[in-house]
Amino acid sequence: MEDYRNPRPAEENSNIPMITLLVLVALVIALLYVGWQSMSDDTTKTEVVLSTPPKSDAMKGQEDADLVSAPVTEMPEEGAEKEDKKASTTVDESAKQDNKAKDEKVAEKKKEEAKKAEELAKTEKKTTEAPLKGTTFVHTVQSGETFYGIANRYHISKAALQTLNPDIKPEGIKVGITKLNVKVKAIHTVGPGDILRVVAQKYGVSKQLIMDANKKTKDLTERGEKLIIPLP
Known part of the structure; x- marks a missing residue:
């Protein structure tokens, strides 16, 4: 039986190897171009590195100084450390307030004492200036008595008792010997x-x-x- 199919033209079969060859040649050329470009970039980088002048000692010293003077960034504190610091601050403030309150109390007490002393001084001054009225009573110093105690016993001031006895020193009284004039x-x-x-x-x-x-x-x-x- 005869084959009636059309045979492939001979020219088409002969063109396929030619196309493949052209593609291979193009790939080789492209690879060569890429390699040349890479070598050119490396050469340029080498020239830049070689052309860069070395750093002088002054520049190195300046860089070291900049590093030393550069601000140090503190690491953020952890939550527990912040709480401890806050608690410590609260305790310090409480202690300061307590000390302040104590100082105020001491100052107030001193003011009261100064006021009492001033009032007592005024009273003694008035007593000294204005002679006491009443009967003069002679008191003989007894055992255990003091000049100030005798004044309190008869309800007169120490200054008034001293005025009534100008020749007697308060610290020099003697038991059974010293006699004091007292106003009653x-x-x-x-x-x-x-x-x-x-x-x-x-x-x-x-x-x-x-x-x-x-x-x-x-x-x-x-x-x-x-x-x-x-x-x-």
Whole structure:
């Protein structure tokens, strides 16, 4: 049986190897071009590196100084460290407030003491300037007594007692020997029905002042007893 299919032209078969050859040649040329371009870039970089002048000692020193003076960035604190720092700050502030309160109390106390001393000085000055009225009573110093204690016993100031006894030094008094002039309101002789409350009302002084002046610990009197009535 005969084959009626059309055979391929001979020219088309002969063109295929030619096209393949051209493609290969083009690839080789492209590879050569890429290699040449790469070599050219390397040469340029080498020339740039070789042409860069070396750094002088001054430049190196300046760079070192810049590194030293460059600000150091602190690392952020952790949460626990921040809390500890905050707690420490709170404690310090509380301690400062406590110290401030104590200082204010001390200053206030000093002011009060200074005020009392000033008032006492004024009282003593008035007492010194204005002579005390009343009866003069001679007191003999007894064991355990002091100049200031005797003044308190008879309810007069130390300055007034010193005015009444200008020749006697407070620190030089002697038991049983030194005699002090003391101003009192009166010397009362106890009569019938003269209990301390009644006597105090009569002279316008407190019962306790009469007991202190006469060194009494109990509210008792005896007929004929001499009671010292201190100044009110």
